[in-house]
Amino acid sequence: MSYQTIHSPIDYGGLVLKNRIIFAPTSMGLPTEQWIERLRQIAAGGCAMIIVGDVPVTKHGFGLSLYSKKGFETYQRLARAVHEENCMLCAQLHQSDSNLKGMLKYIPGVLSKKISMEQLRELLNQEVGPYITNLSPEKIHKIIEGFGEAAVLAQKAGFDMVQIHGDRMCGSFSSTIYNHRTDAYGGSPENRARFAVEAIQAVRRRLPSIPIDYKLAIRQENPHYGNAGILEQELPIWIPLLEQAGVTSFHVTLANHGSLTDTIPPARHPDFGGEGCFLKFCNLVRRFTKLPICGVGGLSNPEFIENQLSSGRIDCAAMSRQLIADPNWPKKVLENQPETIQRCIRCNQKCLGGMMAHQGVHCIYERTKTK
Ligand SMILES: Cc1cc2nc3c(=O)[nH]c(=O)nc-3n(C[C@H](O)[C@H](O)[C@H](O)COP(=O)(O)O)c2cc1C
Numbered sequence: 001m002s003y004q005t006i007h008s009p010i011d012y013g014g015l016v017l018k019n020r021i022i023f024a025p026t027s028m029g030l031p032t033e034q035w036i037e038r039l040r041q042i043a044a045g046g047c048a049m050i051i052v053g054d055v056p057v058t059k060h061g062f063g064l065s066l067y068s069k070k071g072f073e074t075y076q077r078l079a080r081a082v083h084e085e086n087c088m089l090c091a092q093l094h095q096s097d098s099n100l101k102g103m104l105k106y107i108p109g110v111l112s113k114k115i116s117m118e119q120l121r122e123l124l125n126q127e128v129g130p131y132i133t134n135l136s137p138e139k140i141h142k143i144i145e146g147f148g149e150a151a152v153l154a155q156k157a158g159f160d161m162v163q164i165h166g167d168r169m170c171g172s173f174s175s176t177i178y179n180h181r182t183d184a185y186g187g188s189p190e191n192r193a194r195f196a197v198e199a200i201q202a203v204r205r206r207l208p209s210i211p212i213d214y215k216l217a218i219r220q221e222n223p224h225y226g227n228a229g230i231l232e233q234e235l236p237i238w239i240p241l242l243e244q245a246g247v248t249s250f251h252v253t254l255a256n257h258g259s260l261t262d263t264i265p266p267a268r269h270p271d272f273g274g275e276g277c278f279l280k281f282c283n284l285v286r287r288f289t290k291l292p293i294c295g296v297g298g299l300s301n302p303e304f305i306e307n308q309l310s311s312g313r314i315d316c317a318a319m320s321r322q323l324i325a326d327p328n329w330p331k332k333v334l335e336n337q338p339e340t341i342q343r344c345i346r347c348n349q350k351c352l353g354g355m356m357a358h359q360g361v362h363c364i365y366e367r368t369k370t371k
Pocket residue numbers: 024025026027028053054092165215253263264265296297298299318319320321322351352355361
């Protein structure tokens with residue numbers, strides 16, 4: 001097989017990518033030098049763009065801050081390292097929907113190990129609804145402007161593109177499960193879209209030509225998966241609003257706030273264990289947009305991916321765990337040696353498992369030498 005489409009360039013919302021493979025946003029929890037080196041290796045393996053997961057939009061958000069000297073310089077170094085490998089870099093602009101003040105009361109329980117990390121996650125999830133519903137208009141405005149300010153800093157640091165994280169705070173505002181507001185940010189789908197739309201506009205106003213990707217998190221019923229995000233039947237309203245606000249491409253996936261093993265599904269998952277597990281959501285999105293669509297979720301088989309791209313079902317394929325398992329996937333496919341790829345078996349042991357255990361993201365193959 002020639003894998004012609006995988007290796008063809010694409011205009012991805014105004015940014016030319018050398019091929020169709022993107023490293024999906026992946027928080028790694030690694031020390032800085034290791035993290036930069038890991039992303040450099042992924043870039044050197046031949047993917048066209050790396051999306052850096054969870055870049056905070058406000059000064060005091062979780063994660064490496066664009067607003068601090070140290071954070072900004074680290075992102076600059078990362079951009080240089082990735083660009084030297086002929087790879088593009090995208091910042092996933094992120095605002096958590098966890099109530100920081102609400103978290104404080106759980107700290108003693110966590111420290112004394114009476115509350116496990118899993119239980120903490122569940123407790124925090126229970127607070128998302130009241131937090132989103134009661135957030136003051138002033139705070140909302142500040143966060144929205146933060147998306148714009150962070151985008152400006154990201155571009156200055158060397159990022160080529162930004163992705164609005166459509167899950168987390170945007171996703172919680174989107175969803176009637178969490179958003180019970182009665183003002184302009186709650187109620188109708190148009191009102192629930194307002195937070196995301198204004199966050200996009202805050203970027204577009206400041207940066208008229210930067211490509212803006214939107215992580216479009218879709219939740220489904222029957223069976224129920226995902227609590228944040230957009231329902232399938234709301235897509236015809238949402239997609240035009242996001243486009244008019246300035247989005248130039250969509251990164252489509254299952255919405256969050258169920259269990260992490262639904263959005264990062266292991267091979268044994270009852271509904272999402274297969275190759276290309278979330279591509280059915282791309283079919284829905286395709287009905288309402290002509291913008292490029294990136295699929296993600298359980299993508300690892302070169303033949304399958306080539307078929308999805310060449311049929312036009314998706315325009316790009318994003319991978320997280322497969323490029324952690326073998327950063328050289330794109331090169332090996334280009335050299336027509338797919339049999340040498342270390343295939344991700346979606347066991348989640350050391351990637352998601354490493355993150356949950358605060359040991360950093362690793363892979364069961366890590367000690368094995370790749371060819
Ligand atoms: C360790 C780990 C960390 C992740 N961090 C993020 C993140 O920061 N932001 C995000 O939107 N998605 C994150 N994801 C989800 C991935 O972007 C991706 O959607 C998911 O893993 C499914 O793709 P895959 O089957 O190629 O791994 C993470 C996934 C993993 C495995």
